[in-house]
Amino acid sequence: MTEIRTPRLLLRRWNDDDLVPLSEINADPEVMRWIGEGSVRDLDETAGDIERWEEEWDDEGFGLFAVELLASGELIGAVGLTVPDVLPEFAHEVAITWRLGRPFWGQGYASEAAHATLEFALQDRGLDRVIAINRVGNDESENVIRKLGMETDRDVTQPEHGHLLRVHTIDLTEYEA
Template identity: 55%
Template sequence: MTTLRTPRLTLRRWREDDVAPMAAINADPEVMRWVGDGSARDRAATEDGIAAWEREWEQRGLGPFAVEVRETGRLAGMAGLTVPDFLPEILPAVEIGWRLGRPYWGRGLATEAARVVLDFALRDRGLARVVGVHAVGDAASEAVLRTLGMRPERETTHPAYGLPLCVHVIETRCA
């Protein structure tokens, strides 16, 4: 069971009791503004999403983590790795991503989670390359990607939604 710890966060695999708090996060239009087509998701979609994230862990040995605040034990959201199947032009690739509930924004928590996820990808899983894809206009995610040391590689368009996207990348220089 893969668990990562930072000073303020625990990143762990998903549990049944994460569905309700993650559904509340996914139901917030402000949170979902830059995710996918920008629409909020209901509880059933959240349940399906968490099941899909857990399948990624089972099949690939990596996936999106549940992000828990250590002090309270509450679920703050998601941060982790996925294969960006929605964007075939950049495959094969592993993508880093995040989604936190609004009460957790503006405290450096996304950056704290993303740093330990990137370290997990590059050191623990030995990946030579990780990408980050953000919607053009999503300044917060762009700032996180830059802070991680990722560089903008290309602009493209979401194949399904027609929205402008920016692809960032980080590569290790030696084995």
Template identity: 50%
Template sequence: MAAINADPEVMRWIGDGSVRDRARTRAGIDASEREWEEHGVGLFAVECRESGQFVGFAGLSVPSFLPEILPAVELGWRLARPFWGRGLATEASRVVLDFALRDRGLARIVGVHATGNHASERVLGKLGMRRERRTTHPRYGVPLCVHVLETCP
């Protein structure tokens, strides 16, 4: 994961767009472990079925960086560049969505991407999420797009 977080092309549309070192990667994994314990949601490792190679993560988190949409659970992913373009983000995210809706019984999932991150926007569209609003990252001033998927009551 540290190698993925050190790739500027991967990190281009995440946070302020800067790469993350090993310590920050560790802190991110620790934060996800805490979310599993406190909220019952978190990140899953994604592996390539054929080779067993580590591809990245897909999963759920509480988007505390964006208080205006709270309470919410966010679907997200981050894959190593050699694995892009094979449909893996969509495949992994479908499994995560199923986990969120069926296993965790959540009725509303959000997806947040930086404006211009067209690949992620496309993935959210393929998952059936609709664009709800445009806003700005409170800390980094980056324009963001919020997508939502809601189940019928």
């Protein structure tokens, strides 16, 4: 089983005990406002998310990790790698993404987990390049992306919802430099 430990976090695969805490995170309109069309997700939709992420682990060798606090074992969200289906022109890429519960914002957890995931992508999985996609205006995610050393590639319009998205990239040579 793939696990990553950081000074404060455990990134691991999903288990049955994660469904309710993740569904509570997904039920928060502030958490979900930048994701997809911005709608909250119920318990069944959250179960579908976890199932899809676990299938991606099986199919691709990567996916979204469950993120828990080492000190308490509390699930605080998800971070990981995915093939971005929101933009067909980037369907051949691997994107880093994250979603944390609101009580855990502003404490550096997203940056800590994303940095560990980027290292996993480039060093453990041997990827040459990783992208990040965020909605323009989501300054908090933009800050995490900058901390990872990713560069803006371009802005594109998300076809399904019409949101302006910003695509960022980093490759192995930039990461190791």
